[in-house]
Amino acid sequence: MPILSYLVLPEAGAKEQLCTDLSTMEGCEIIPSDNEEVVVLVTDTPDEKTEETLQKSLKNLPSLQSLSMTFGHSAE
Amino acid sequence: MNTTRRSFIKIAAASSALAAAGSIFPGISFAEWKKQEGASGKINWHKAPCRFCGTGCGVLVGMSGDRAVAVKGDPNCSVNKGLCCVKGFHSVQALYGKDRIKKAQIRRNGKMVEVPISEALDVIAAKMKETIKKHGKDSVAMYGSGQWTIPDGYVASKLFKGCLGTNNVEANARLCMASAVTGFMTSFGIDEPMGCYEDIEEADVMITWGNNMAEMHPVLFSRMLASRKRKNNVTIIDFATRTTRTSQAADKSILFKPNTDLAVANAICYEIIRNDWVNWDFVNKHTSFHKGKTNIGYGTEDHFKFKDKPEDISFEEYKTFLEDYTPEKVERISGVSARDIKYMASLYGDPAKKVTSFWCMGMNQHVRGTWINNLVYNIHLLTGKISTPGNSPFSLTGQPSACGTVREVGTLTHKLPHGVVMKEKDRKMAAEIWDVPLSNIDPKPTYHTVEMFRALDRGDIRFMWIQVTNPMITMPKLKRYRDGCLKEGRFIVVSDVYPTPTTDVADVILPASMWVEQEGLYGNSERRTQHFDRIVPGPGDTMSDTWQIIEVARRLGFEKQFPWGEDEYIGKIWEEYRRFHDNPKHNMAPYKVLKERSGVQWPFVNGKETRWRFNSKYDPACKKGTDFDFYGKKDGKAWIWARPYEPAAESPDQEYNFWLNTGRVIEHWHTGSMTRRIPVLHNAMPESYVEMNPDDAADMGVANGEKVKIISRRGEITMKASINGRGVPPRGMVFVPFFDESYKINEVTLDAFCPISKQPDYKKCAVRLEKA
Numbered sequence: 001m002p003i004l005s006y007l008v009l010p011e012a013g014a015k016e017q018l019c020t021d022l023s024t025m026e027g028c029e030i031i032p033s034d035n036e037e038v039v040v041l042v043t044d045t046p047d048e049k050t051e052e053t054l055q056k057s058l059k060n061l062p063s064l065q066s067l068s069m070t071f072g073h074s075a076e
Numbered sequence: 077m078n079t080t081r082r083s084f085i086k087i088a089a090a091s092s093a094l095a096a097a098g099s100i101f102p103g104i105s106f107a108e109w110k111k112q113e114g115a116s117g118k119i120n121w122h123k124a125p126c127r128f129c130g131t132g133c134g135v136l137v138g139m140s141g142d143r144a145v146a147v148k149g150d151p152n153c154s155v156n157k158g159l160c161c162v163k164g165f166h167s168v169q170a171l172y173g174k175d176r177i178k179k180a181q182i183r184r185n186g187k188m189v190e191v192p193i194s195e196a197l198d199v200i201a202a203k204m205k206e207t208i209k210k211h212g213k214d215s216v217a218m219y220g221s222g223q224w225t226i227p228d229g230y231v232a233s234k235l236f237k238g239c240l241g242t243n244n245v246e247a248n249a250r251l252c253m254a255s256a257v258t259g260f261m262t263s264f265g266i267d268e269p270m271g272c273y274e275d276i277e278e279a280d281v282m283i284t285w286g287n288n289m290a291e292m293h294p295v296l297f298s299r300m301l302a303s304r305k306r307k308n309n310v311t312i313i314d315f316a317t318r319t320t321r322t323s324q325a326a327d328k329s330i331l332f333k334p335n336t337d338l339a340v341a342n343a344i345c346y347e348i349i350r351n352d353w354v355n356w357d358f359v360n361k362h363t364s365f366h367k368g369k370t371n372i373g374y375g376t377e378d379h380f381k382f383k384d385k386p387e388d389i390s391f392e393e394y395k396t397f398l399e400d401y402t403p404e405k406v407e408r409i410s411g412v413s414a415r416d417i418k419y420m421a422s423l424y425g426d427p428a429k430k431v432t433s434f435w436c437m438g439m440n441q442h443v444r445g446t447w448i449n450n451l452v453y454n455i456h457l458l459t460g461k462i463s464t465p466g467n468s469p470f471s472l473t474g475q476p477s478a479c480g481t482v483r484e485v486g487t488l489t490h491k492l493p494h495g496v497v498m499k500e501k502d503r504k505m506a507a508e509i510w511d512v513p514l515s516n517i518d519p520k521p522t523y524h525t526v527e528m529f530r531a532l533d534r535g536d537i538r539f540m541w542i543q544v545t546n547p548m549i550t551m552p553k554l555k556r557y558r559d560g561c562l563k564e565g566r567f568i569v570v571s572d573v574y575p576t577p578t579t580d581v582a583d584v585i586l587p588a589s590m591w592v593e594q595e596g597l598y599g600n601s602e603r604r605t606q607h608f609d610r611i612v613p614g615p616g617d618t619m620s621d622t623w624q625i626i627e628v629a630r631r632l633g634f635e636k637q638f639p640w641g642e643d644e645y646i647g648k649i650w651e652e653y654r655r656f657h658d659n660p661k662h663n664m665a666p667y668k669v670l671k672e673r674s675g676v677q678w679p680f681v682n683g684k685e686t687r688w689r690f691n692s693k694y695d696p697a698c699k700k701g702t703d704f705d706f707y708g709k710k711d712g713k714a715w716i717w718a719r720p721y722e723p724a725a726e727s728p729d730q731e732y733n734f735w736l737n738t739g740r741v742i743e744h745w746h747t748g749s750m751t752r753r754i755p756v757l758h759n760a761m762p763e764s765y766v767e768m769n770p771d772d773a774a775d776m777g778v779a780n781g782e783k784v785k786i787i788s789r790r791g792e793i794t795m796k797a798s799i800n801g802r803g804v805p806p807r808g809m810v811f812v813p814f815f816d817e818s819y820k821i822n823e824v825t826l827d828a829f830c831p832i833s834k835q836p837d838y839k840k841c842a843v844r845l846e847k848a
């Protein structure tokens with residue numbers, strides 16, 4: 001049951017779009033910064049496989065420029 | 077996993093990302109998070125200082141039942157104002173590693189077997205008695221740590237120096253802070269920084285001297301970047317021997333050849349005088365000029381002895397001394413252009429600019445560590461830029477209580493909680509407070525750390541108790557000292573939380589409480605004492621290091637000196653210790669005040685903390701009617717020292733043609749015994765590496781990630797190359813972090829030290845490289 005967090009940078013001018021995209025994805029919770037072009041993303045998925053699929057979909061989001069992981073927890 | 081625990085972990089995950097964002101984008105805000113956090117309300121938060129560096133950030137540890145599940149920065153702590161770095165945010169996970177030491181172990185027939193802790197304590201006491209009887213009191217030793225809590229160090233000193241009568245007490249802070257101490261003592265006659273972290277927001281210019289603060293003091297570095305962003309006229313200069321994350325974020329990066337910071341500091345002073353940027357009013361009233369011995373050696377031989385002989389000199393003599401250090405001459409020695417030297421001098425010399433200098437291991441782990449500390453003080457003294465907000469020569473510490481425990485309690489061979497063993501007045505005070513006969517306290521210091529391990533190797537020391545540190549990774553020229561521990565007739569006790577190469581050489585292992593599993597106090601870089609409660613129950617038979625010492629002391633017959641109960645001992649010890657510093661120069665806050673606040677700075681006088689020492693506006697210990705009073709020295713003055721440039725103990729030559737520099741990385745705390753058990757930190761930095769200059773790598777045909785053998789006169793090690801990674805050394809130098817026990821870089825380093833401070837130089841020795 002992995003829980004991960006990321007710093008997500010949007011493509012130029014696409015922060016709002018990115019927030020919309022991420023909020024609609026299963027297992028994703030976001031905390032957008034109110035003064036910088038950065039979004040914190042916390043993902044919570046039932047198993048490793050779902051996590052991998054989610055990561056793939058994240059990487060394919062056109063509004064997303066880069067993703068860097070800051071926390072990883074795989075629950076017992 | 078239950079829902080509550082899951083939501084806690086999500087909070088921890090979010091906190092971690094917010095911390096990372098905070099260090100990359102200073103001043104970033106997340107209004108949305110505050111709402112969520114406030115709404116969660118499910119965690120009980122308890123204050124503590126972070127245990128993973130000397131910055132001393134206040135953290136709040138989030139508890140779910142009796143498990144610590146999250147950490148956030150304490151907004152009430154002035155050190156970090158709610159910020160944390162990646163180590164701090166994940167710190168509680170270090171409590172729960174799978175291989176935590178939970179039971180005592182004793183070596184029987186070559187094998188470690190688990191025993192009840194009381195049995196292990198009996199064995200330790202019996203072995204100490206037997207060793208003292210056979211080989212004398214100076215055959216037993218205690219080796220502690222800047223991660224000891226203040227009570228840990230205090231009871232160790234009381235037992236060994238006061239009760240057993242041996243000065244065989246040392247701590248690993250000898251390896252990190254000793255030159256800072258001797259620097260303070262020789263320049264000011266009293267230890268620890270005059271300024272405080274508020275200097276960061278006040279300064280117009282900040283110069284880091286061999287100090288990669290972006291990785292080693294990340295929260296302070298965030299404060300520097302935030303101040304630059306807010307004020308728009310702040311300049312950050314990184315003066316170092318290799319390019320790091322600090323250089324990348326600085327406004328200017330200036331590289332110097334190893335050990336030549338001595339020459340550059342002198343050249344800056346030369347320029348300050350030549351341009352008449354001297355603050356004459358300050359210099360005439362508050363400084364005096366001195367010189368000491370030169371060609372002072374490197375301590376690589378056993379029984380090395382050195383005593384400096386200070387002599388007064390005039391300003392004119394000092395000025396003549398500096399003629400060897402014109403910027404043009406120093407350019408040839410240091411590789412720093414005369415233009416850059418003049419630029420740095422102009423920043424220090426500009427009366428309109430407030431300048432703070434920061435340093436840590438680069439200047440302290442230096443064969444002339446005391447001298448380079450003196451020389452940077454000289455710059456601040458000549459310009460009068462000291463002891464006022466924003467004008468600060470600021471010596472940072474590496475460990476959470478190197479200041480609090482080692483420097484203030486005095487857990488070094490020559491020290492007492494107040495003063496030194498050599499002075500009768502100080503011995504008398506200790507004997508009275510400790511309730512031991514004066515004759516118990518030996519007036520002669522015994523061994524500093526390197527010499528203590530040499531004595532163990534030679535057989536002069538037979539018993540050593542090691543707490544909260546991992547010398548079998550950190551001692552320079554490691555092989556000799558490991559072999560020494562393993563010799564016949566040596567008995568090693570190790571108190572620790574995880575298995576390490578040091579527990580590998582132990583005859584007895586004691587399971588220690590870690591951090592918030594015990595009540596304790598730390599003291600950080602800015603004279604701030606920080607109390608923490610026991611927040612988390614420790615696993616198995618774990619016991620605080622303080623209580624382990626008390627248990628052994630009682631078994632040795634010192635019940636009278638260690639009378640406290642288990643529910644009160646920390647408070648009682650603190651109040652006893654505080655008596656040593658009962659004066660306006662060092663008064664410490666009462667236990668009750670410390671329990672309530674997120675740290676209190678000393679001197680704490682009439683209920684007030686002292687922010688800037690030696691300045692009568694802020695420091696009640698100053699003489700009435702003076703502006704500044706450097707009361708540490710008998711002449712009431714700060715000392716400006718003529719100290720020359722001298723080379724490193726070992727420099728590259730034909731055969732060993734590279735400098736080896738060693739240090740740390742942001743993800744790991746020291747030898748990694750705790751942080752490598754935190755999955756996110758371990759995954760971020762899973763193994764050590766050797767940083768190479770890209771041109772050197774190309775010459776050798778080494779690609780990134782390929783293996784390189786590093787060979788010195790002491791030993792060799794093979795590891796992967798990192799080329800154009802987070803740090804880039806100049807041509808002719810390699811850099812290796814020491815956090816990874818699979819790659820013990822100290823097999824290669826040299827045990828040369830500063831003859832005054834006895835602190836080894838881990839930044840400079842000669843190696844050659846081979847493609848492996």
Ligand code: SF4
Binds near residue numbers: 128
């Ligand atoms: S900067 Fe140091 S004290 Fe602060 S959170 Fe990081 S490791 Fe802990």
